[in-house]
Amino acid sequence: MRNPHIEAQATSHTSAKPHAQGPISHLSPRWTANLRTTSQQDAASYGASGSFEKKSKRRVSLTQAMQLTKEDEVAAGGEENEVRREDQDKINRFSRLHQKEKALEEELKTKQKDKEDLEEVSTELELVDEDDKVPYKIGDAFVSLPQPEVLELLGTNTEAIEKEVSILEDKLSTVRDEMDELKVALYARFGRSINLET
Incomplete structure (x- = not known):
């Protein structure tokens, strides 16, 4: 059975191009490779070490960082207020x-x-x-x-x-x-x- 960590590191040396779009494009090649490997392995066995959960949280936080909060949208006039x-x-x-x-x-x-x-x-x-x-x-x-x-x-x-x-x-x-x-x-x-x- 292949070691996911070894495969991930090998991928980081051969894949120099990050993804063209999405929050993953801001990550290093090694981090991108780890995410790819994780999606191909058994989530239960890989999650036992806590690495998958940690990386998933980071991926979600990167996506959220690209979006305005509801309060920001209201402050910027993004929502129409009812005319009283x-x-x-x-x-x-x-x-x-x-x-x-x-x-x-x-x-x-x-x-x-x-x-x-x-x-x-x-x-x-x-x-x-x-x-x-x-x-x-x-x-x-x-x-x-x-x-x-x-x-x-x-x-x-x-x-x-x-x-x-x-x-x-x-x-x-x-x-x-x-x-x-x-x-x-x-x-x-x-x-x-x-x-x-x-």
Whole structure:
């Protein structure tokens, strides 16, 4: 009768190529040969020494090392979570805030442009002689007013717009802060299965 250990060692010298795939490919040729020999021998007689059981456990552990645990899959967004009522409320709230954010951005952009225009006109009027009359729009009509008076009116309008700009910026900041909080909660819940980037 052949000694399995001798046959295993002989195989390790003649077989230089490991298996092309599977966890066994990471083992040495001698270990691969031992596994082959084990599969050809009587499991009961070979297991008496404890070697077969030890090698089987190692083979299983190598296979398990190549797989994500259930917890890892959940953490990586590998499983879809059920959308609860509170989750849907947060998603709807985020959508409404996103629309509000866009509206505030447009309004803020318009106010900032008005402010820039007033500042530009004020700069140009400073070059005008104080005795000159300057047409100034009040409602739908233009009224000719002295240059100093027009500059004063422009300054008042500029201050009013600056306040409006400041209010809009505060509102926009509040909206974005709440959106960020919702992002944190929803990404923690759904991971990569939800996209809230705008």
